Amino acid sequence: MDLPDSVLALDGNTLLPTVLKEDVEAVQICGGPAGLEAELQQLKDLSRVNHEMLIQTEEQLQKEATEDAQFRNQFGTRWTRPQSSTLTKNLQDRLNRFAANLKQAAESDALIDRSVREHSALMSILDSRPIESALPSLSRPIMSLDASEDSIVGALKQSLRQLDTLGAQRAGLEDMLKEMKRKDNILPKLMATAGSHEDLFRKEISKCDHICEEIAKNLGDQEQILMHIQAQNDEFAAIFNFEDYKVSREKTYKQIEAAIAKYREIKENINDGIVSREME
Known part of the structure; x- marks a missing residue:
């Protein structure tokens, strides 16, 4: 008979299923959709730092190669040191892999950023406090x-x-x-x-x-x-046309479930990105 929920709904006290409410509270404790922006910025900052390291290392290798070429021209056969390309081969290979990883990471960051923008409206319902305020009331x-x-x-x-x-x-x-x-x-x-x-x-x-x-x-x-x-x-x-109310309520439940799923997906992608940047 949907009692006492139906009477509570008339007073604007619609209840959320316990498991769903706990999921929403867990999202809100972690900062909610708004918190994704800060985490995304952290991801971008790590990418920027890694990119700066790449440029600095490339410049150092280029400088070393230039100096080696100058000394080789200046001293000729007396310059017996192995060529720079030979000495730095392993480092250059690692640098190339690092650059490839950064390129892939930049593409991944762009996808995450786009996903946050595209689904911000969907996830905004999770910022409702209390979450019950987002539910329909029985009119x-x-x-x-x-x-x-x-x-x-x-x-x-x-x-x-x-x-x-x-x-x-x-x-x-x-x-x-x-x-x-x-x-x-x-x-x-x-x-x-x-x-x-x-x-x-x-x-x-x-x-x-x-x-x-x-x-x-x-x-x-x-x-x-x-x-x-x-x-x-x-x-x-x-x-009170309770059947129409139930349809609207179930629709809102599904919207909240979809918002939670999308939030978790994006947050997991951001966390994976942060971990991979810190390990590089």
Whole structure:
């Protein structure tokens, strides 16, 4: 019957499924979509530092090669040092791989940046605090012929309160019954009774009769209340167009799920990029 969610929705207190709410809170604790911008900037800063290192190293190698060529021209055969290209071959090979990695990283950064821009609208829902504020609320009918909405809602809320009261009362009765059974040790009485124990059992069981009767009455009252609630809820759902509300609510749930999935994907890509830059 979607109770009590339907009544809560009318008061603007739509609830989010627990698992989904926890996922959203985890995203918000990590900074949410806005935090991706800072992480993306960190990624760009690391790439810039690595690119500067590449240029500096290339300049040093070029300088060394130039000096080697000058000395070789100046001293001729007296300059017996191995050629610069031979001495720096391993370093040059590593530098070439480093440059290739930086090029690939730059392309990856561009894809991440574009993904953040393209999905910013989708992920913006995760910045809603509390997240429930992004959910639709159940609206009252625009037009009413007999202004009966308030009485219907009031009757339904009253029935729900009665149901809660019956549940609390029954729990108390059941606790009393358990306590009686715990305290009533029938073994000594059995040992002290000669002959048939049937009368003893009947007498001991009868001690619980009044509580069992109250529990049975409680369950009967609950059954009546549930019948009333069913009828009241059907009327409530029809007047407030609850089915359309549920469709809108489920659509928002799916939007939040899609936003979380995209956020996690982008964040993972950024984190992978940061780790790879720091290892280079």
